Amino acid sequence: MNTATMLRAFCDAVEQRNGKAFAELFTEDGVYHDVFYGAFAGSAKIAELVDDWFYRTATDFRWDMHTPVSDGHTLYARYTFSYRSTLPEAEGARAMFEGVAIMKLRDGKITEYHEVANTAPAFVDIKFAPERIAKIIARQGAALKARPEMKRHLVE
Template identity: 90%
Template sequence: MNTFTMLRAFCDAVEQRNGKAFSELFTEDGIYHDVFYGAFEGREKIAGLIDDWFYRTATDFRWDMHDPVSDGEMLYARYTFSYRSTLPEAQGARAMFEGVAIMRLRDGKIMEYHEVANTAPAFVDLKFAPERIVKIVAKQGAALKARPEMKRHLV
């Protein structure tokens, strides 16, 4: 599967709440490191991330990948991601953020997915209190810094 086809299938599976199709893009031992929810290892847990976690407090997902670059072993793509929140304080607001997807590939499948994202604007869209945003962003930053494999991707 070429890069563009894989990325479209990746985004479509999320938008269609199809965890099975999403997880099949990964190796059996694949790991998805989500900027909000942490690590999900193996196809069953990765499928659950989409079917259960993503849709627990959101709906109407839209995910687009832009300007992918790959050497067959690594794949980088800038992305835009949005959803409609079902959290009471969000009052149905649409949250949007941008990020970079970083994927290690093996035999044409995703072995490991990481992302670096600017999530703060989404929390403002969701009408989170400023002190709550500061806590969330600080926690995400600390978690990212604690992952030594990500240091080469941080500027």
């Protein structure tokens, strides 16, 4: 599967709430590191991330990958991601943020997915209080810096 086809299948699976199809893009020992929910290892957990976790407080997903670059072992792509929040305080607002997907590949499948994302605009979109946003962003920053394998992706 070429890069463009894989990325479209990746996004489509999330938009269609198809965890099985999403998990099939990963190796059996694959790990998805989500910016909000943490690490999900193995096919069953990766499928659960899409089928359950993503849709607990959101619906109407839209995910697009842009300008992918790959050497066959590592794939980078900018993305835009949005959803309609079902949290009471959001009052049905649409949240959107941008990020970069970082994927390690083996035999045409994803072994690891990481992302670096500017999530703050999404929290403003869904009407989180500034204090709540500050706590979330601080927690995400601390978690990212604690992962030594991601340090080379950070701009200090």
